[in-house]
Amino acid sequence: MTLLNFFISGISLGSIYAIIALGYTMVYGIAKMLNFAHGDVIMVGAYVCFYAVSRYDLPPVAGVALAMFVCTLLGIIVEKLAYKPLRQAPSLAVLITAIGVSYFLQNTALLLWSSNPKVFPSVVGRGAIKLFDGQLSLSHVTVVTIVTCVVIMICLTWFTGNTRMGKAMRACSEDKGAAQLMGINVNATISMTFAIGSGLAAVAGVLLCSAYPTLMPTTGSLPGIKAFTAAVFGGIGSIPGALLGGLLLGVIEIFAKAYISSQLSDAVVFAVLIVVLLVKPAGLLGVQMPEKV
Amino acid sequence: MTMKRLINLKRVEARRIFTTYALVTAAFVILQIMSSTKILSSSMRGMLVPICAYMVMAVSLNLVVGVLGELSLGHAGFMSIGAFSGVAAAFLLQNILPFAPLRLALAMIVAAAFAALAGFLIGIPVLRLKGDYLAIVTLAFGEIIKSLLNNFYLGVDSGGLHFSMLADNTRLLAGGKLIIRGPMGISGIQKISTFPMGFALTIIALAVVFNLVNSRAGRAFMAIRDDRIAAESIGIDITRYKMMAFVTSAALAGAAGCLFAMNYSTIVANKFDFNTSILVLVFVVLGGQGNMLGSIIAAAALTILPEKLRQFADYRMLLYAVLLIAAMLGANNSTVRRFFDRFNPFSQRPEEEEGD
Numbered sequence: 001m002t003l004l005n006f007f008i009s010g011i012s013l014g015s016i017y018a019i020i021a022l023g024y025t026m027v028y029g030i031a032k033m034l035n036f037a038h039g040d041v042i043m044v045g046a047y048v049c050f051y052a053v054s055r056y057d058l059p060p061v062a063g064v065a066l067a068m069f070v071c072t073l074l075g076i077i078v079e080k081l082a083y084k085p086l087r088q089a090p091s092l093a094v095l096i097t098a099i100g101v102s103y104f105l106q107n108t109a110l111l112l113w114s115s116n117p118k119v120f121p122s123v124v125g126r127g128a129i130k131l132f133d134g135q136l137s138l139s140h141v142t143v144v145t146i147v148t149c150v151v152i153m154i155c156l157t158w159f160t161g162n163t164r165m166g167k168a169m170r171a172c173s174e175d176k177g178a179a180q181l182m183g184i185n186v187n188a189t190i191s192m193t194f195a196i197g198s199g200l201a202a203v204a205g206v207l208l209c210s211a212y213p214t215l216m217p218t219t220g221s222l223p224g225i226k227a228f229t230a231a232v233f234g235g236i237g238s239i240p241g242a243l244l245g246g247l248l249l250g251v252i253e254i255f256a257k258a259y260i261s262s263q264l265s266d267a268v269v270f271a272v273l274i275v276v277l278l279v280k281p282a283g284l285l286g287v288q289m290p291e292k293v
Numbered sequence: 294m295t296m297k298r299l300i301n302l303k304r305v306e307a308r309r310i311f312t313t314y315a316l317v318t319a320a321f322v323i324l325q326i327m328s329s330t331k332i333l334s335s336s337m338r339g340m341l342v343p344i345c346a347y348m349v350m351a352v353s354l355n356l357v358v359g360v361l362g363e364l365s366l367g368h369a370g371f372m373s374i375g376a377f378s379g380v381a382a383a384f385l386l387q388n389i390l391p392f393a394p395l396r397l398a399l400a401m402i403v404a405a406a407f408a409a410l411a412g413f414l415i416g417i418p419v420l421r422l423k424g425d426y427l428a429i430v431t432l433a434f435g436e437i438i439k440s441l442l443n444n445f446y447l448g449v450d451s452g453g454l455h456f457s458m459l460a461d462n463t464r465l466l467a468g469g470k471l472i473i474r475g476p477m478g479i480s481g482i483q484k485i486s487t488f489p490m491g492f493a494l495t496i497i498a499l500a501v502v503f504n505l506v507n508s509r510a511g512r513a514f515m516a517i518r519d520d521r522i523a524a525e526s527i528g529i530d531i532t533r534y535k536m537m538a539f540v541t542s543a544a545l546a547g548a549a550g551c552l553f554a555m556n557y558s559t560i561v562a563n564k565f566d567f568n569t570s571i572l573v574l575v576f577v578v579l580g581g582q583g584n585m586l587g588s589i590i591a592a593a594a595l596t597i598l599p600e601k602l603r604q605f606a607d608y609r610m611l612l613y614a615v616l617l618i619a620a621m622l623g624a625n626n627s628t629v630r631r632f633f634d635r636f637n638p639f640s641q642r643p644e645e646e647e648g649d
Binding site: 028085090095099101104106107108111225228229261267270271273277278 | 358364418421422425426428429430432433434436437440441443444459476567571574575578579582607608610611613614615617618621622624625626
């Protein structure tokens, strides 16, 4: 039963990673950039929700919606101001700009909300469902996290497969030039991708802080890096890959914490990533592009 | 580098190398005079050694990122290995070698050797990958090194060296001393790093990198960067040259880590995290990839900048972020670029481009 308990908390943590990883993977697929500021959007989302719920007494659902709205807006603004002028620039310049944006968001948060850790009120309550005479306990947060992740995955798969915008996104990630020639507005598509990714980041931020209720301006960095790892793990650019990578990463992390060493769990996670990339250089579900000479 | 070598190089390149050495030496002489006559504030004086260490870090990373063209996000890991092995070596040599500069030099060599070994071991898997995947694996290794060093214990007693992981199981005899104490790092370091030693290391790093870049190996690096497949097709052994650049870079970073650590009384593994790697990468990109003088200037400027922004108190890092974004946007804006190119003596003559 302990094994199952660990497994479930791994899946729950992994679901959060997967939602964050989606943002990385979608942006990478379309804009071919590593958006290092994504982790800090998570933190902004969590803060917005925190203030909405605990200061202004909004119902949790409204708090989450507000956080999503703010983060979506933030994603679009950041994309317009910082990344759009660099469309033609070398990828390293974009990477450094993303890091600049990350510093900017962290330090703005520091000024606005101070560095004191806030105790995040769980938006879903602290209760738990007991199964098998209390041997298996599922906290509400865990259930909500896993369900949210599944719902988001289904919606996104439907969205990219069936809607005009979703098809445009897939076209852009395959070949931007050809997509433009077919009359797709590439800039609008990229903005849309940032908007969706950032909106999801807000959800992830709320879920993350509901499960681990300490909120600081640096809260988003480490989960951000790990989710990025998860995206690479599953094959960056692939949406099912992000889900698979996130879940595996979460499970591995929890098991490493439980059975190897809690201090070395990060090392174990990254070691697994390295092994996976050596065996499958494009990630688990990534497609290896043949090189043209 | 002899004069003959300099003459044999392309003239622009030779002038660039000469300017770099001259500027670094001039800056050293001026700062040394200023600090001995107490014109320099004490906070600035305290930053001289870290600036040198960051310069060496930037130059060594530029070899991988700018010259070889592979993105490395774990450079701080090598700095960390160098810092810990170097400080431990200096501690062991404390009673044998009373002369501090020589002890520091030996510690730096040990640090460079350990970092080079780590670079080699990490290079074997890493260099099989390319592009963003290579970058993420270097990031992963940087984090692994940090985690491992955070749980590493090393002690010395009459029976020799003892080490253990996770918890202190070194079981030292009486009179023994625990040098590395896991997450507590190393404390009670003798601060033997000096500005002249930092300057010497910077010059050595520059000499190593310039000589390497302007050799057969360096041309191979650039060929790999510009077109990997074409380079391979004319018989360049890609793995070998990549490894050469990677190990050299790691060794220099290790020496820099040792210099950096011996400037403080306490050092912990968490100091050398992902943010430090990124900081060094920012120096390289802002200074210009492949441009060593640019790396040096960017490293110095961006280390002093937060200090100079101190008057803005809480807004300091915010301003730093805004300046960083503005610099990247400006550097990639054609109007701004053309404006600055007019003042750059090394840029390609614009007339030639127009004449085409």
